[in-house]
């Protein structure tokens with residue numbers, strides 16, 4: 001079932017908390033403690049290893065699954081790394097396939113929205129939404145991300161348009 005997701009087997013075999021809040025907390029491979037109101041204690045967050053730095057070639061993106069099944073795309077923009085949700089904030093295009101990186105700028109080739117991965121500033125004239133990222137750092141050859149909860153974009157109704165409708169509207 002999780003053959004394509006290294007590290008998932010243990011999770012698949014373990015009991016998982018039922019509520020979304022509990023699932024998010026447990027999904028990061030972090031110590032889980034009951035939520036406030038249950039037994040009144042806090043839980044502990046920490047950085048999660050996503051991959052090795054050498055797993056992602058310069059100027060490329062690669063998708064990984066962190067413990068519990070949250071997809072994270074790691075981008076190597078040459079002078080650093082960024083970790084982000086796997087889809088474009090415009091129309092949910094999978095960035096691993098549509099994203100191109102050049103001069104630290106990630107461009108989604110579907111409709112040319114672009115962002116500078118160093119500054120996270122929007123680039124070009126088409127881009128209308130910020131890209132969101134997880135805090136990310138390289139440590140001892142590993143890429144770590146701080147995933148407090150899964151980042152999910154809100155999409156407008158227009159985001160569901162097919163390409164013909166999108167370009168007809170422009």
Ligand code: FES
Nearest residue numbers: 088090091108111
């Ligand atoms: S889906 Fe990425 S720019 Fe439109």
